[in-house]
Amino acid sequence: MAKDMDKRTAIARQAALELKDGDYVNLGIGVPTLVSNYLPPDVIITLHTENGMLGYGPYPFEGEEDPDLINAGKETITELPGCCYFGSHDSFAIVRGGHLDATILGAMEVSETGDIANWMIPGKKVKGMGGAMDMVAGAKKVIVAMEHATKDGKPKILKKCSLPLTGKGVVSVIVTELAVFDVASGGLVLRKKAESVSMDDLKRLTEPAFAVSERLAAFAAA
Amino acid sequence: MPGKVVAGPEEALSDLRDGAVIMVGGFGLCGTPENLLAAVKAKGTKNLTLVSNNGGTDEHGNGQLIKNGQVKKMIMSYGGECKAFEEMALAGTLQVEWNPQGTLAERIRAGGAGIGGFFTPTGYGTLVAEGKETRVIDGRNYVFENPLRADFAFIKAWRGDRAGNLVFRKTSRNFNQVMATAAQVVVAEVEKLVEPGELDPDSVHTPGIFVDRIFQGAQYAKPIEKRTVRPRAGAAA
Numbered sequence: 001m002a003k004d005m006d007k008r009t010a011i012a013r014q015a016a017l018e019l020k021d022g023d024y025v026n027l028g029i030g031v032p033t034l035v036s037n038y039l040p041p042d043v044i045i046t047l048h049t050e051n052g053m054l055g056y057g058p059y060p061f062e063g064e065e066d067p068d069l070i071n072a073g074k075e076t077i078t079e080l081p082g083c084c085y086f087g088s089h090d091s092f093a094i095v096r097g098g099h100l101d102a103t104i105l106g107a108m109e110v111s112e113t114g115d116i117a118n119w120m121i122p123g124k125k126v127k128g129m130g131g132a133m134d135m136v137a138g139a140k141k142v143i144v145a146m147e148h149a150t151k152d153g154k155p156k157i158l159k160k161c162s163l164p165l166t167g168k169g170v171v172s173v174i175v176t177e178l179a180v181f182d183v184a185s186g187g188l189v190l191r192k193k194a195e196s197v198s199m200d201d202l203k204r205l206t207e208p209a210f211a212v213s214e215r216l217a218a219f220a221a222a
Numbered sequence: 223m224p225g226k227v228v229a230g231p232e233e234a235l236s237d238l239r240d241g242a243v244i245m246v247g248g249f250g251l252c253g254t255p256e257n258l259l260a261a262v263k264a265k266g267t268k269n270l271t272l273v274s275n276n277g278g279t280d281e282h283g284n285g286q287l288i289k290n291g292q293v294k295k296m297i298m299s300y301g302g303e304c305k306a307f308e309e310m311a312l313a314g315t316l317q318v319e320w321n322p323q324g325t326l327a328e329r330i331r332a333g334g335a336g337i338g339g340f341f342t343p344t345g346y347g348t349l350v351a352e353g354k355e356t357r358v359i360d361g362r363n364y365v366f367e368n369p370l371r372a373d374f375a376f377i378k379a380w381r382g383d384r385a386g387n388l389v390f391r392k393t394s395r396n397f398n399q400v401m402a403t404a405a406q407v408v409v410a411e412v413e414k415l416v417e418p419g420e421l422d423p424d425s426v427h428t429p430g431i432f433v434d435r436i437f438q439g440a441q442y443a444k445p446i447e448k449r450t451v452r453p454r455a456g457a458a459a
Contacts, residue, residue, distance in 0.1 A: 049393070050323060050324075051249040051250075051252070051393050051396050052249075052393050052395055052396050053392075053393050058452055059450040059451050059452040060450075060451055060452070061451060061452060061453075061454050062451040062453075062454075064451075065446060065449055065451065066392065067251075067252060067444035067445070067446050068252060068253070068380075068391045068392040068393060068394040068444070069392045069393055070249070070250065070252050070393055070446075070447075070448075071393075072249075073448065074249075074250040074251070074252070074302075074303075074447040074448045075448045075450040076446060076448070076449055076450050076451070077450075079392075085390075085392055085393060085395055086395070087327075087390075087395050087396060087397070087398070087399035087400050087427075088249070088275070088323070088324075088326075088327040088396050088397045088399075088400060089327040089328060089330070089331040089399070089400040091324075091327070092323065092324030092327050092328060095324055096324050096328075096342065096343065096344060115347075125301075125308050125311075125312060126301065126311070126318075126320070127300060127301050127302060128298065128299050128300035128301050128302070128320055129299060129300075129320060129322055129323070129350075130299050130300040130322075130323050131299070131322070131323035131324060132322075133322035133323075133324075133325075133344050133345045133348065133350065134322050134323060134324030134325065134344045137342075137343040137344040137345070137346070138324075138343070138344070164348065164349050165347060165348045165349075166348065167345075167346075167347070167348065168346060168347030168348065169347075
């Protein structure tokens with residue numbers, strides 16, 4: 001459990017470094033939600049939630065929860081100065097219209113061509129895609145933040161996704177607890193690698209071959 | 223000028239029949255038309271098709287009607303936390319049409335705005351695009367989506383006046399605003415019904431022309447699905 005928490009923290013920490021000061025960002029449910037805790041102090045972003053708000057803040061203090069003020073994960077949240085509200089139709093004009101600088105979301109599988117699968121496993125219960133398909137189709141930068149491999153140690157970064165897709169050729173960056181890859185036209189390019197993992201192990205845990213950036217940087221894994 | 227104000231949900235739903243298609247506003251349990259949904263449950267109307275973002279929970283929102291066996295089909299984007307929905311959808315006793323959330327919103331917007339459909343990049347190359355027309359526009363792939371309309375729309379607002387003008391509060395606006403444009407009969411329930419002139423015209427979110435019937439809800443439970451809080455600074459750890 002503690003190890004899982006460390007992984008989640010490492011992923012969120014790295015994903016936070018992909019954002020720039022002034023970005024408008026949508027964070028998906030789970031690990032992506034943690035990203036706002038690890039932003040560098042000089043990076044101020046505005047958070048979008050697809051149920052109709054820009055500029056939401058942290059969870060409220062106990063006793064100050066407002067049932068009319070939630071995020072897309074149905075969690076109670078708060079207002080920051082300068083926030084605003086809108087309907088779902090305007091919210092997705094923001095998303096689909098390319099107005100968001102970035103979205104960070106989890107995934108079950110990602111391919112070397114930027115396909116992403118994160119909404120259904122055939123034969124299992126289906127929760128629905130929610131806003132994920134619009135998000136990956138519309139945000140300027142689609143950042144996947146996920147664990148590098150499955151619980152059984154199988155790669156989640158694949159040549160081709162086996163699960164039904166959420167979007168085709170839409171992912172820009174893949175952030176895991178072990179590495180950061182850019183999805184380029186010629187395939188994956190390794191930009192950052194955790195010191196805790198060897199290049200051989202990283203290759204073993206990543207199905208497609210990948211190029212290594214000339215400016216490969218290290219990050220300290222938890 | 224005929225009045226739009228009705229005494230309550232029972233009068234508002236006097237002509238609701240089995241098999242109706244109903245748009246239900248709300249996101250999760252936020253901004254749901256609580257009094258109208260309770261009245262549909264009491265009335266026992268069956269074979270309903272609900273157009274709504276979520277399935278609600280077993281006790282609240284759309285989930286109470288699903289659990290009660292009153293719903294034939296859901297047109298939605300996220301099933302979420304409703305156990306009855308999961309069981310019935312898996313067993314095939316409830317039909318589900320999945321729509322990406324933005325596509326759902328835009329189909330409703332198109333339906334209400336007299337637009338005969340639209341091309342969206344959302345869902346291209348995925349299951350939701352199967353069987354649909356696609357087109358390349360400026361080098362990008364798009365999927366054609368049809369407009370959506372309904373027999374009824376159930377809208378929940380914070381304030382409303384006798385002319386049907388509505389004001390929503392915070393994130394409870396969600397699908398309510400767009401759904402108010404896209405049904406044959408639009409019923410709005412409000413936390414407080416006021417006289418014309420009491421709402422600031424510059425701050426009206428839904429113009430009264432879209433609303434056919436309006437009433438002040440008897441009460442609002444406003445359940446919270448996920449109560450998330452943070453500790454106060456200086457509080458004992």
